[in-house]
Amino acid sequence: MVEYAIETKNLTKKFGDFTAVDNLNLKIRKGEIFGYLGPNGSGKTTTTRMLAGILTPTSGTAIVADIDVTLNPEAVKPKIGYMPQKFGLYRDLTVYENLDFYGSIQSIPKQKRKEKIEELLDIVKLADFEDRLVGNLSGGMENRLSLATTLIHDPEILLLDEPTAGIDPPLRKAFWGLFSELNKKGTTILVTTHYMDESEYCDRLGMLSRGKLVGVGTPNEIRRKTYGGDVIEIHIPESVKFMEEVLNDIVEKYDEVFSIFNLRKINEKETIANLIVDNADLVIPRLYRFFEDNKITNFSTKKVLVSLEDAFIKFTEE
Amino acid sequence: MEWIRLKAVIIKEFKQFTRDRRTLGLIIVQPILMMTIFGIAFGGEIRHLPVVVSNMDKSIYSWRVTHKIEQSEILDVVSYLDGYENAKELVKKGEVRGAIVIPKTFAETLTNEKKAKIIVITDGSYPTFSEMIIGEVQKIAAEISEELTKELASSTSISVSSNNVQIKTYSIVAYGANLRNIDFTTPGVMGLVIQMLTMILTGISVVREKEVGTIENIVASPLQGVEFIFGKIITYLVVAIVITTNVICVAIFGFGVVVRGSLLDVFLVSILFALGTMCLGILFSTVSRNQLQAVQTTIITFLPSILFSGFFFPVESFPRIISWLPYFIPLYYYIEAMRGIMLKGWGLAQVTNQLIALSIFTGGSVLLTTRVFAKKLD
Numbered sequence: 118m119v120e121y122a123i124e125t126k127n128l129t130k131k132f133g134d135f136t137a138v139d140n141l142n143l144k145i146r147k148g149e150i151f152g153y154l155g156p157n158g159s160g161k162t163t164t165t166r167m168l169a170g171i172l173t174p175t176s177g178t179a180i181v182a183d184i185d186v187t188l189n190p191e192a193v194k195p196k197i198g199y200m201p202q203k204f205g206l207y208r209d210l211t212v213y214e215n216l217d218f219y220g221s222i223q224s225i226p227k228q229k230r231k232e233k234i235e236e237l238l239d240i241v242k243l244a245d246f247e248d249r250l251v252g253n254l255s256g257g258m259e260n261r262l263s264l265a266t267t268l269i270h271d272p273e274i275l276l277l278d279e280p281t282a283g284i285d286p287p288l289r290k291a292f293w294g295l296f297s298e299l300n301k302k303g304t305t306i307l308v309t310t311h312y313m314d315e316s317e318y319c320d321r322l323g324m325l326s327r328g329k330l331v332g333v334g335t336p337n338e339i340r341r342k343t344y345g346g347d348v349i350e351i352h353i354p355e356s357v358k359f360m361e362e363v364l365n366d367i368v369e370k371y372d373e374v375f376s377i378f379n380l381r382k383i384n385e386k387e388t389i390a391n392l393i394v395d396n397a398d399l400v401i402p403r404l405y406r407f408f409e410d411n412k413i414t415n416f417s418t419k420k421v422l423v424s425l426e427d428a429f430i431k432f433t434e435e
Numbered sequence: 436m437e438w439i440r441l442k443a444v445i446i447k448e449f450k451q452f453t454r455d456r457r458t459l460g461l462i463i464v465q466p467i468l469m470m471t472i473f474g475i476a477f478g479g480e481i482r483h484l485p486v487v488v489s490n491m492d493k494s495i496y497s498w499r500v501t502h503k504i505e506q507s508e509i510l511d512v513v514s515y516l517d518g519y520e521n522a523k524e525l526v527k528k529g530e531v532r533g534a535i536v537i538p539k540t541f542a543e544t545l546t547n548e549k550k551a552k553i554i555v556i557t558d559g560s561y562p563t564f565s566e567m568i569i570g571e572v573q574k575i576a577a578e579i580s581e582e583l584t585k586e587l588a589s590s591t592s593i594s595v596s597s598n599n600v601q602i603k604t605y606s607i608v609a610y611g612a613n614l615r616n617i618d619f620t621t622p623g624v625m626g627l628v629i630q631m632l633t634m635i636l637t638g639i640s641v642v643r644e645k646e647v648g649t650i651e652n653i654v655a656s657p658l659q660g661v662e663f664i665f666g667k668i669i670t671y672l673v674v675a676i677v678i679t680t681n682v683i684c685v686a687i688f689g690f691g692v693v694v695r696g697s698l699l700d701v702f703l704v705s706i707l708f709a710l711g712t713m714c715l716g717i718l719f720s721t722v723s724r725n726q727l728q729a730v731q732t733t734i735i736t737f738l739p740s741i742l743f744s745g746f747f748f749p750v751e752s753f754p755r756i757i758s759w760l761p762y763f764i765p766l767y768y769y770i771e772a773m774r775g776i777m778l779k780g781w782g783l784a785q786v787t788n789q790l791i792a793l794s795i796f797t798g799g800s801v802l803l804t805t806r807v808f809a810k811k812l813d
């Protein structure tokens with residue numbers, strides 16, 4: 118039993134002189150939901166396509182479902198469900214006909230195919246529209262149908278390229294519900310997205326910037342990595358100068374307080390600052406003691422939850 | 436290849452095809468329209484028809500005739516010989532389009548009676564060419580008659596009508612008489628219409644999937660390239676049968692052309708030709724990046740097809756440097772085979788070479804297409 122569903126080694130894709138994916142070393146565990154994040158043009162689609170075996174890497178290898186995609190792309194295809202970013206179903210066929218076509222080219226026998234299509238139509242709530250021409254569907258319906266076609270053969274691995282782009286919040290939530298259900302049944306899911314709130318649902322995240330993987334970890338690990346520790350906020354009704362002196366003392370006194378940033382005054386009598394610390398839950402009680410010892414009252418301090426949005430911006434800005 | 440997947444592609448293609456009203460119109464209305472337009476529009480200048488000259492007289496008068504024949508832009512003297520029967524034989528064999536025979540008595544009758552005749556033997560299965568050759572020789576005969584009359588008048592200083600020299604042509608049709616021009620041109624028109632329609636239809640079939648993005652789902656699926664291509668070919672073969680039937684019906688009922696051979700043979704050869712051009716269209720479609728490029732490639736092939744297939748100009752009349760060109764043009768083989776079957780009443784056995792050539796085109800394009808079609812986006 119191999120631990121990883123997807124494992125790449127120095128996977129690289131160049132378009133002429135331009136490097137779209139640069140020496141990518143990605144490891145996605147079996148049965149995990151992996152969120153693949155990155156700004157526009159960072160190489161998410163390029164990576165996904167290489168993993169799906171439809172784009173030839175310039176160098177490096179990718180093992181998907183225990184098969185080397187670079188050597189044997191066709192063997193990978195029955196095991197994956199790939200949903201392209203750009204909608205690619207037949208607009209002049211109906212919803213049912215598209216599902217039937219994709220079921221057939223997955224070699225699913227007629228009866229089983231029929232049952233599976235009914236089941237999927239229910240899941241993506243398109244049962245009432247099975248005879249509608251795909252060209253006449255709304256954007257959200259297109260996404261639902263596109264997702265359904267990738268599920269028709271019960272793939273082990275799903276490669277979903279922005280499945281929730283341009284769909285409304287309730288539907289997005291429904292999609293993520295479905296992902297976690299599939300995940301519970303053992304499906305490994307790689308999903309690219311631009312929505313930070315969605316990345317909270319992922320087991321782990323990978324942040325891509327200009328073709329390079331700049332951060333990998335659980336959402337909490339990513340948060341910690343953003344500033345190199347936990348972030349706490351201190352609020353004191355005193356001048357900036359006073360605050361600066363106090364905080365410098367603190368940094369000197371405690372090893373687990375790393376640095377100060379974002380020192381700013383709110384008005385003449387109030388100042389706020391952030392501290393980066395090793396473990397907020399241990400540091401905060403000590404700070405209380407420190408303030409008491411130094412006769413500073415009226416202060417307040419709390420742990421700051423770094424938003425993934427901040428993390429994303431911080432990771433990808435360099 | 437797996438039947439379930441191949442069948443899926445065929446069903447999909449059929450549905451897509453029948454739902455597009457324009458393409459439906461294309462296979463019903465276009466053949467009729469194009470056949471009519473081409474049928475009417477056929478014409479154009481013909482040059483360099485290969486002929487042999489048999490000068491049995493060898494007098495200064497007959498040399499004047501052969502000299503003028505040599506200078507003709509329309510006639511192309513490929514050889515000289517002596518005799519009537521062997522000249523006629525060459526025409527019959529189809530090695531030349533006509534033979535011009537100047538009888539032994541040419542100079543004699545000319546000096547004695549101021550009358551002479553030139554015999555023109557032509558191949559009746561090519562009425563256009565026959566007419567042109569006869570017309571050209573008639574023109575030459577008239578010119579020489581006039582020159583001789585003038586010379587005679589100046590030497591004798593008398594100018595009366597009885598002194599007019601008359602050289603007449605006497606034409607003999609060596610083969611397949613009673614054919615009209617339309618009988619002769621129809622095979623070419625049929626071939627051109629079939630080629631245009633099948634290539635335009637199939638020319639966009641693969642590249643359209645690239646352009647609208649449906650190819651991304653296809654290449655990411657376990658569907659094999661050959662299944663994808665063959666599914667399309669099988670569907671379009673049915674379409675080609677409809678087009679071909681339509682074209683043949685217009686030729687027979689609309690133009691009223693004569694079919695000396697078997698109608699089934701006409702049909703079979705046409706289908707084979709349609710299959711070949713279709714596969715060529717799919718090949719072009721596979722190597723093109725977008726629909727515009729595919730259509731352009733398709734259109735570019737029409738010109739050489741018209742020029743070098745023997746549709747307008749007899750292949751035998753091509754200068755040596757381009758004489759190999761027709762062998763690379765499917766329409767050339769189709770026209771040869773169809774003229775044989777329709778005009779000369781040949782059977783399939785007599786057009787085996789053409790059938791083999793067309794099969795090679797078909798097989799070659801299919802093979803190349805499956806080779807070139809990669810299940811990749813790059």
Ligand SMILES: Nc1ncnc2c1ncn2[C@@H]1O[C@H](COP(=O)(O)OP(=O)(O)OP(=O)(O)O)[C@@H](O)[C@H]1O
Binds near residue numbers: 132160164202
């Ligand atoms: N076929 C191609 N030829 C040339 N350049 C390409 C090609 N495909 C992608 N690129 C370039 O590679 C880079 C990465 O593109 P990619 O589509 O992978 O980005 P992405 O992360 O998916 O972006 P988005 O969030 O906008 O979907 C871009 O700069 C893009 O222009």
Ligand SMILES: [Mg+2]
Binds near residue numbers: 163
């Ligand atoms: Mg993308």
